[in-house]
């Protein structure tokens with residue numbers, strides 16, 4: 689029997705990139721995956737891939753920046769399945785005009801709501817289901833910008849992703865007595881559609897050297913499959929050819 693047979697995993701941002709890869713990996717491991725994103729079509733594509741491989745997937749589109757949508761989806765999950773064992777709190781976004789010189793209040797709000805508020809809404813929505821069973825895993829996709837403020841990622845994104853890391857650690861501080869484990873996942877550069885919003889375009893050759901969605905999806909699967917007495921509190925996953933390190937190295941030799 690696969691490790692996650694009988695478990696229900698809610699994956700946000702499941703129509704593309706890391707979320708899609710995580711959903712496919714968790715379904716292969718036997719979980720029933722519930723897929724959320726704003727656009728229905730990419731979710732349908734992920735669900736079709738999973739079903740064609742013999743897995744179970746359900747789509748629940750919605751905008752996670754709206755607390756009411758999150759509550760509705762979580763209620764649907766509870767009604768249909770009676771449980772949510774795994775939350776992959778992964779949906780996130782960035783903006784093109786991200787530097788202080790161009791940042792507007794509306795753009796800052798979008799980045800903070802799209803990366804941090806949404807992550808809080810999803811966590812608060814699933815924790816009651818997990819407490820009831822005294823079991824559950826939350827995996828939050830933060831970023832290396834959530835540990836080291838990054839001009840490349842911008843101030844609002846760096847601040848929001850720092851918030852996601854803090855949020856995850858506080859879940860462990862409070863919910864460890866309920867058998868709940870929370871993992872802050874900090875990727876470096878991953879070749880996904882989010883890179884299309886970079887002010888400086890990323891070439892296909894550069895994308896090839898980066899971590900791939902499947903690398904991160906497999907790490908999420910690993911964390912989700914760990915025995916209940918183990919918590920991975922925080923994990924970094926970066927490309928070996930780390931462009932930040934390489935630039936520093938070149939500067940140090942100049």
Ligand SMILES: NC(=O)c1ccc[n+]([C@@H]2O[C@H](COP(=O)([O-])OP(=O)(O)OC[C@H]3O[C@@H](n4cnc5c(N)ncnc54)[C@H](OP(=O)(O)O)[C@@H]3O)[C@@H](O)[C@H]2O)c1
Pocket residue numbers: 700701702703704705706707724725726727728730750751752753778779780781802806829830831832874875876877878879880881882883
């Ligand atoms: N790629 C990287 O280099 C990298 C590095 C570190 C961290 N991350 C983080 O990794 C996570 C996944 O991103 P990705 O790289 O896989 O990029 P991606 O392909 O753009 O995935 C982001 C997903 O989130 C969904 N989403 C965004 N806002 C949403 C909202 N308000 N409500 C519901 N769904 C929403 C998007 O779908 P819709 O547009 O259909 O809603 C999309 O499928 C993000 O949190 C990102 O910040 C990425």
